[in-house]
Amino acid sequence: xxxxxxxxxxxxxxxxxxxxxxxxxxxxxxxxxxxxxxxxxxxxxxxxxxxxxxxxxxxxxxxxxxxxxxxxxxxxxxxxxxxxxxxxxxxxxxxxxxxxxxxxxxxxxxxxxxxxxxxxxxxxxxxxxxxxxxxxxxxxxxxxxxxxxxxxxxxxxxxxxxxxxxxxxxxxxxxxxxxxxxxxxxxxxxxxxxxx
Amino acid sequence: xxxxxxxxxxxxxxxxxxxxxxxxxxxxxxxxxxxxxxxxxxxxxxxxxxxxxxxxxxxxxxxxxxxxxxxxxxxxxxxxxxxxxxxxxxxxxxxxxxxxxxxxxxxxxxxxxxxxxxxxxxxxxxxxxxxxxxxxxxxxxxxxxxxxxxxxxxxxxxxxxxxxxxxxxxxxxxxxxxxxxxxxxxxxxxxxxxxxxxxxxxxxxxxxxx
Numbered sequence: 486x487x488x489x490x491x492x493x494x495x496x497x498x499x500x501x502x503x504x505x506x507x508x509x510x511x512x513x514x515x516x517x518x519x520x521x522x523x524x525x526x527x528x529x530x531x532x533x534x535x536x537x538x539x540x541x542x543x544x545x546x547x548x549x550x551x552x553x554x555x556x557x558x559x560x561x562x563x564x565x566x567x568x569x570x571x572x573x574x575x576x577x578x579x580x581x582x583x584x585x586x587x588x589x590x591x592x593x594x595x596x597x598x599x600x601x602x603x604x605x606x607x608x609x610x611x612x613x614x615x616x617x618x619x620x621x622x623x624x625x626x627x628x629x630x631x632x633x634x635x636x637x638x639x640x641x642x643x644x645x646x647x648x649x650x651x652x653x654x655x656x657x658x659x660x661x662x663x664x665x666x667x668x669x670x671x672x673x674x675x676x677x678x679x680x681x
Numbered sequence: 682x683x684x685x686x687x688x689x690x691x692x693x694x695x696x697x698x699x700x701x702x703x704x705x706x707x708x709x710x711x712x713x714x715x716x717x718x719x720x721x722x723x724x725x726x727x728x729x730x731x732x733x734x735x736x737x738x739x740x741x742x743x744x745x746x747x748x749x750x751x752x753x754x755x756x757x758x759x760x761x762x763x764x765x766x767x768x769x770x771x772x773x774x775x776x777x778x779x780x781x782x783x784x785x786x787x788x789x790x791x792x793x794x795x796x797x798x799x800x801x802x803x804x805x806x807x808x809x810x811x812x813x814x815x816x817x818x819x820x821x822x823x824x825x826x827x828x829x830x831x832x833x834x835x836x837x838x839x840x841x842x843x844x845x846x847x848x849x850x851x852x853x854x855x856x857x858x859x860x861x862x863x864x865x866x867x868x869x870x871x872x873x874x875x876x877x878x879x880x881x882x883x884x885x886x887x888x889x890x891x
Contacts, residue, residue, distance in 0.1 A: 494884075517762060528751045546754070548776055552760055558765075616733075619741040644708035660699045667702070679699040 500526060505569035508566060513560035524553055525585045530570075530641070531577050537636040538629055544584045551584070552577045567650055574641075575651045585629060626673050631666035634659055693720055697727060699754060705734045765851035767824035821866040822848070823859045825873060828883035839876060843869035856881065 500508075504591065505526070511519035528549065535548045555576045592642055624632055633652060637643045649656045697720040699746045702719045703709050778812045823845070826834060840847060844865045851860030873879050 617740045
């Protein structure tokens with residue numbers, strides 16, 4: 486991965502950023518066929534993204550539909566200052582937070598995370614093996630925002646600045662969320678290994 | 682957002698540590714990458730952290746899952762888009778208002794001003810008079826999408842049989858807006874719903890239910 490594969494290379498299906506901008510322009514002109522093409526192009530990555538950050542399979546369908554309807558209504562506001570993928574994922578992120586609030590799921594638990602800092606210990610091969618086996622369970626201990634930063638960094642390969650755009654927050658906030666997420670994951674895996 | 686922000690102004694190790702996830706995913710800019718690589722070459726702790734972060738990345742890649750079939754979702758979205766179009770046909774002013782809110786406010790403000798001034802002027806000049814008007818018959822608005830193969834003759838036939846008037850459309854999605862007198866509305870809806878040429882029927886006045 487190291488080598489600058491920024492953004493959504495693994496999802497592009499040979500469609501360049503410029504092609505995507507043209508496609509979104511056609512959606513802005515209310516071309517239903519273009520909207521359906523855009524949905525097919527984005528559905529896999531949106532499903533993955535929403536599933537990764539919400540951890541609630543029952544919400545995915547609703548969030549995807551709502552996200553794409555916002556894309557349909559607001560396509561004319563896209564101003565080319567960001568990539569189409571960043572713009573759409575930002576909408577999906579906001580819709581996910583809304584859906585989680587509606588379903589009564591806690592979103593902000595970053596304050597409680599601060600207590601975990603002292604638990605960070607040395608890592609080793611065993612810890613990495615634990616991580617591979619139990620990543621899902623470990624990720625469920627993070628806040629929605631922390632999971633979002635992790636997902637966008639490790640799975641989608643976005644730069645810190647792009648993640649800040651998607652989440653609508655300063656770059657330092659992204660770094661802070663990642664910092665606590667790493668510490669918390671490591672602490673959870675260490676305590677799990679000790680308990681065995 | 683109530684998350685506490687840490688200012689990363691400490692020693693080089695702390696700064697580099699915060700950048701490592703994006704060094705691993707290859708998205709740092711040149712300056713940051715040089716800073717990280719110079720430090721990592723001499724820092725055992727950072728080298729171990731990189732091994733851990735790479736394991737994290739591999740674990741993420743390994744938990745990939747297949748995406749669902751897009752067909753049912755596209756069907757749902759088509760329906761929602763058609764419904765929005767139908768609403769836009771029924772209320773083009775509303776649609777335009779949403780897209781040009783600022784201009785709309787200016788025009789609305791000017792219109793109000795003109796009405797106030799015009800009203801004052803008429804009150805001074807015009808003698809009072811009365812008009813008699815016949816109340817218009819009440820009607821129901823239906824959003825209908827026909828099979829694209831439907832001939833014009835058949836379309837006309839369906840409209841006549843249901844006492845329906847075409848008041849809008851076709852939209853981008855092929856939806857038409859029909860006006861049906863209230864007294865014929867129930868029967869018209871029943872007949873149109875069962876007509877093989879009708880692929881979508883919604884009652885605009887009842888929030889979209891057929």
